[in-house]
Amino acid sequence: MTLRVEHELHERRKGRNYGLGLILAGFIAIVFGLTVVKVLQLGDTAEFERFDHVARPQIIPEEGAGE
Amino acid sequence: MSDISVSDHSYEANMGDYFALLKPRVMSLVVFTALVGLLVSPVPVHPFIGFVAILCIAVGAGASGALNMWWDADIDARMKRTAGRPIPSGRVAPGEALGIGMALSGFAIVLLALATNFLAAFLLTFTIFFYAVVYSMWLKRATPQNIVIGGAAGAFPPMIGWAVATGGVSIESVLMFALIFMWTPPHFWALALFVKSDYGNAGVPMLTETHGRDATRKHVIVYTLLLVPVAIGLGFTSIGGPVYLAVAVWxxxxxxxGAYDIWRRTDADCEADKHRVEIKVFKVSLYYLFSHFGALLIEAALRLYGIGGWS
Structure with a gap:
């Protein structure tokens, strides 16, 4: 089945929809960019890994020391 | 809403109409002063975080503009200068403006808090609240001093920029705030003296109409006198320096x-030369703000090479 836009409303609101699409794409780019910058600013691989939401005892010095 | 009722609209708002709700010209001043506040601070900010912070401040300021237009639609419709705004001209529905203002405020504040710090986000929240509620809803229709206290909303951006970088408030950011705060009344009243306004018809008390033009002239000189020590004082802080001080003194x-010349004039003088002095002083007031913040930026740039400031 193919999707076809038939209603004139879609044509009339084309500019608005494209504009909103661009704004949303920009918002995604900002959140992604902020994530990259914030993670890189940590400056330490172990800190990067702590962003992983899985418990990794081996990256915590005190707990990993005995292994 | 059914398709039929949507299709009945003869005009569909486009992106430009929504953008106009954000008062782009006010936003440009906000971006400039916030950027200076951020760049002159002693703490370096990652360029991308700085960009996002300035965007958030600009969007927050725009959102408060949309809330102002939503609240003031009745006044705007009665004044020639503002009758063409998106709501009074019927291009945007009042509810839409309220929704956009609230949504953008929320986005800007939350994103600023996540990207930078809570103090900066709090200051942005307060700025939006101050402009939309304290100025628009309360002071604007209540007192001819509306522009004095309401001017605080326009004075916060450099303080927010500074807070983005440093996470705090200091004498430098307070003086940058004070500079815009004290500059707003003489700047605005110089304009009010030569523009034929219809604020009276709209029920907005303006000093020129409630207290007369002579009282307004006195206010211009008094506020300019109060502005001078603030502007000069900023030159002796850590963000000032010889370049700033020279610009500030000049x-x-x-x-x-200019303020003195305005004070000495009468209505007859104004009529005779078609407000030549008032128009000139208004223009000078624009150069005034731009040159002070520009000089702060020059000092910051010179400091990068070890030659700026007082050290």
Whole structure:
């Protein structure tokens, strides 16, 4: 089945929809960019890994020391 | 809403109409002063975080503009200068403006808090609240001093920029705030003296109409006198320096001379030369703010090479 836009409303609101699409794409780019910058600013691989939401005892010095 | 009722609209708002709700010209001043506040601070900010912070401040300021237009739609419709705004002209529905204002405020504040710090986000929240509620809803229709206290909303951006970088408030950011705060009344009243406004018809008390033009002239000189120590004082802080001080002394002398000239004039003088002095002082007031913040930026740039400031 193919999707076809038939209603004139879609044509009339084309500019608005494209504009909103661009704004949303920009918002995604900002959140992604902020994530990259914030993670890189940590400056330490172990800190990067702590962003992983899985418990990794081996990256915590005190707990990993005995292994 | 059914398709039929949507299709009945003869005009569909486009992106430009929504953008106009954000008062782009006010936003440009906000971006400039916030950027200076951020760049002159002693703490370096990652360029991308700085970009996002300035965007958030600009969007927050725009959102408060949309809330102002939503609340003031009745006044705007009665004044020639503002009758063409998106709501009074029927291009945007009042509810849409309220929704956009609230949504953008929320986005800007939350994103600023996540990207930078809570103090900066709090200051942005307060700025939006101050402009939309304290100025628009309360002061604007209540007192001819509306522009004085309401001017605080326009004075916060450099303080937010500074807070983005440093996470705090200091004498430098307070003086940058004070500079815009004290500059707003003489700047605005110089304009009010030569523009034929219809604020009276709209029920907005303006000093020129409630207290007369002579009282307004006195207010211009008094506020300019109060502005001078703030502007000069900023030159002796850690963000000032010889370049700033030279610019400040020159510009304050120029502005003060203009305010004095306005004070000495009568309505007959104004009619005779078609408000030549008032128009000139208004223009000087624009150069005044731009040159002070520009000079702060020059000092910051010179400091990068070890030659700026007082050290």
């Amino acid at each position: 510009m304050n002398a120029w502005f003060l001379k």
